Amino acid sequence: MSDESKKAPYIVPIGPNHPALKEPVMFTFEMEGEVVREVDFAPGQAHRGIEWMGMRRNPVQIVHLTDRICGICGVSHTLAFARAVEQVAGIEVPERADYIRTIIAEFERIQSHLLWAGVAAHELGFDSLLHLTWKVREQSMDVIENLTGNRVNYGIVQVGGVRRDIVLEQHPIIDDCLGTYEGLLGKLLSLFLDDKTITMRCRDCGVLSKKEALELCTVGPTARASGVNVDLRQDYPYAAYGDLDVRAILPEQHMGETHGDVYDRIVVRLLEVGQSCQIIRQCLSEMPAGPVTAEEKLAKLLAICKKAQGEAIGRVEAPRGECFHYVRMDGKDAPHTWKVKASSYSNLMSWIPMLRGEQIADIPIIIASIDPCLSCTDRIAVISHGHRSVLAKEDLHRLSVEKTRRLQR
Amino acid sequence: MRFLPLFPELVRQLFREPATNRFPAKYLPPTVTGFLHDVAAGRARLTPPVPTPPEFRGKIAYARDSCIGCGLCTKICPSHAIELLPTKKIRIWIDQCIFCSQCTSICPKSSLTMSPEFLLADEDRYSEDLIVE
Numbered sequence: 174m175s176d177e178s179k180k181a182p183y184i185v186p187i188g189p190n191h192p193a194l195k196e197p198v199m200f201t202f203e204m205e206g207e208v209v210r211e212v213d214f215a216p217g218q219a220h221r222g223i224e225w226m227g228m229r230r231n232p233v234q235i236v237h238l239t240d241r242i243c244g245i246c247g248v249s250h251t252l253a254f255a256r257a258v259e260q261v262a263g264i265e266v267p268e269r270a271d272y273i274r275t276i277i278a279e280f281e282r283i284q285s286h287l288l289w290a291g292v293a294a295h296e297l298g299f300d301s302l303l304h305l306t307w308k309v310r311e312q313s314m315d316v317i318e319n320l321t322g323n324r325v326n327y328g329i330v331q332v333g334g335v336r337r338d339i340v341l342e343q344h345p346i347i348d349d350c351l352g353t354y355e356g357l358l359g360k361l362l363s364l365f366l367d368d369k370t371i372t373m374r375c376r377d378c379g380v381l382s383k384k385e386a387l388e389l390c391t392v393g394p395t396a397r398a399s400g401v402n403v404d405l406r407q408d409y410p411y412a413a414y415g416d417l418d419v420r421a422i423l424p425e426q427h428m429g430e431t432h433g434d435v436y437d438r439i440v441v442r443l444l445e446v447g448q449s450c451q452i453i454r455q456c457l458s459e460m461p462a463g464p465v466t467a468e469e470k471l472a473k474l475l476a477i478c479k480k481a482q483g484e485a486i487g488r489v490e491a492p493r494g495e496c497f498h499y500v501r502m503d504g505k506d507a508p509h510t511w512k513v514k515a516s517s518y519s520n521l522m523s524w525i526p527m528l529r530g531e532q533i534a535d536i537p538i539i540i541a542s543i544d545p546c547l548s549c550t551d552r553i554a555v556i557s558h559g560h561r562s563v564l565a566k567e568d569l570h571r572l573s574v575e576k577t578r579r580l581q582r
Numbered sequence: 583m584r585f586l587p588l589f590p591e592l593v594r595q596l597f598r599e600p601a602t603n604r605f606p607a608k609y610l611p612p613t614v615t616g617f618l619h620d621v622a623a624g625r626a627r628l629t630p631p632v633p634t635p636p637e638f639r640g641k642i643a644y645a646r647d648s649c650i651g652c653g654l655c656t657k658i659c660p661s662h663a664i665e666l667l668p669t670k671k672i673r674i675w676i677d678q679c680i681f682c683s684q685c686t687s688i689c690p691k692s693s694l695t696m697s698p699e700f701l702l703a704d705e706d707r708y709s710e711d712l713i714v715e
Contacts, residue, residue, distance in 0.1 A: 230660065231657075231658075233658055233684065234658065234659070234660035234684075235660075236660075237660040237661075237680060237682045237684065238660060240682075241680075301588060301592055302588055305588070305591065305595075308601050311601065315635075318635050318638075319635045319636070322635070322637050322638055322639045322683070323639060323681070326680070326682075328639070328681075328682045328683065328684075336683075336687070337637070360591075363587050364587050364588055364591070367587050368586070368587055368588065369586075471654075471658060471684070471687055471688040472654060472688065475657075475658075
């Protein structure tokens, strides 16, 4: 082997399935020694045909399908879809239902961020912290189970409201859980942020500057950790957030400065757990009395949805960022078009500036740091006559132009 | 920056009860079915599962006599798990059911209810336990 080939960067492919990856995605790293020179990735390895299934079902059925788009942010997808359909059909959601939706969404944020914190600890090789975080996460899962009937796939949000009320007997259970988390938060912050190993591994690792975060249109905690002041709950309030006091959490509030690194992403997510506790407390004290659904008779609700015509967008701040559903209905049982854009879709591109120039051992924590949810994101793999291909932007553009031409005829 | 802030917590953890409920037994038996036979014969003791919360959505219970065969549940079931029979009664394929409880909310006669039964694992998806009619 000549000296030239020894020096040349070598390629490390990781994926589509790899023990280090929680979900299928294909990475190609161009390495020079230990350092990542260039990185490319190919999502689209997990196609489940959810939208195809949805376009053959009525909105009341799709609500349960949206629950299953993501195992962690189930209620965010359902809420986004329900809000889109409600706008198309002109259904006014009762105020109490909005508050209950908010409470469930915030509990989901708590459990999702704690789950992520555990995964981050695991990626750093800190498994005792993983087990501790996941142990305390159980309490929020138990409360969700008590409120909705299930630990995951809650099935509580329905078009027009929610399916279950929060009764007075459940308040002590919620209060108890919130008290635990408010007491734990200081401890968790100290366990994650004061630990010398975690600081050395995460500080100035996987940096995403504010400019890059804005250019790549990142959303959610990934954007906020880079100092971008975006939070759908503050910028575009939905459900009960308009009545509540929600401000985007930025790392400089806690640390005094913004680095945009993995450490800042830990700070933002842990502080959001505390913020969610406050929001739930505020919701419980301000929750108005009244019905929890606009239309109790499901057969009537189906008839209203069938008559609906038009298109709408539902946007929700999921634990990972903005989750977006587009629905078009044209007077049939099933929607004419349904498009889901999960929050990770906006965040995936930020991997490239984050990973460039980092060491190979830092790859898992940087990949995990945006909390990717690929099963929610992937939906453009196409299998035709046994030949599998992933559509690139140009192909999609070409298809789009062709469709416009076809419609013009 | 403190060194090893987790250490005292780990030491404390050593003296605590494990958070996990050891169901069905403290240690995994060589065969679960054999273990269940032993439990039925009174030779072994089953660690009880964590109790289900109120209004838990488990296996569907069907009151056949009050069903009027309107078929609304078949229209609303997201996973097409309910079949309307020619006899104007329904058959529910539990292996396909997603436990959303939407059919129990639409049923005009309240013939469908969710039971708290959740131990539904089976080797045969068409076994008698997984078909309700």
